[in-house]
Amino acid sequence: MSAPHSDNPVAGTSADDVQTVRRPLPLRPLCRTCGSENLARDAAARWDIAIQDWTITGLFDSTSCDDCGAESDDLAQWAPLQPGIGARVRILERPRVGGDRFRNREGTIVRTHFAGFYVRLDMTSRERTQKTELVETSHLEVLAPPYSCAG
Structure with missing residues (x-):
């Protein structure tokens, strides 16, 4: 080895x-x-x-x-690795009154925005609809690069 x-x-x-x-x-x-x-x-x-x-x-x-x-x-x-469309990310804690309900949620970046990225969140067992959250770049942790068909 x-x-x-x-x-x-x-x-x-x-x-x-x-x-x-x-x-x-x-x-x-x-x-x-x-x-x-x-x-x-x-x-x-x-x-x-x-x-x-x-x-x-x-x-x-x-x-x-x-x-x-x-x-x-x-x-x-x-x-x-910098975030980009298709990357797997985790939302880090953001300053929110009453706490951040999406802290530590994971998902995939689906669209860019001048303020950050739209993240399509992985659904929990209690959710009935897909959620998408706008997150500032500084509050994202990249878990995996965008999937690529090349290679």
């Missing part, structure tokens, strides 16, 4: 840490030189007889950018 690579700021988090520390996920690596997401790292793979497939056994330190050609051991600058 391969160990998590060390340049990912959340890699190697133990199960105990997950319960006590809120991890800022997901993240994306960006090139420190040009800002591109097109980064690559070399790795070593070995044939695993037991599972009959190649297994990554080592990840090399150097990172290279496919766009500008920069190469370095610390080229990746980690940034939080």
Whole structure:
């Protein structure tokens, strides 16, 4: 089995840490030189007889950018994934009189607005209709990037 690579700021988090520390996920690596997401790292793979497939056994330190050609051991600058249409999100607590009834609710971004994003909330067992809530960007936590058919 391969160990998590060390340049990912959340890699190697133990199960105990997950319960006590809120991890800022997901993240994306960006090139420190040009800002591109097109980064690559070399790795070593070995044939695993037991599972009959190649297994990554080592990840090399150097990172290279496919766009500008920069190469370095610390080229990746980690940034939080920004919300966009189709992204899975959680609504963080907002300042509301009487509390925020949608705090910690999850859903999918369906439309942009100058003040934030419209989030189609996952229905609870007690709801009979689909709810959509306008949420300011600063009160959203991205759980997963938008679904893509490419690839």
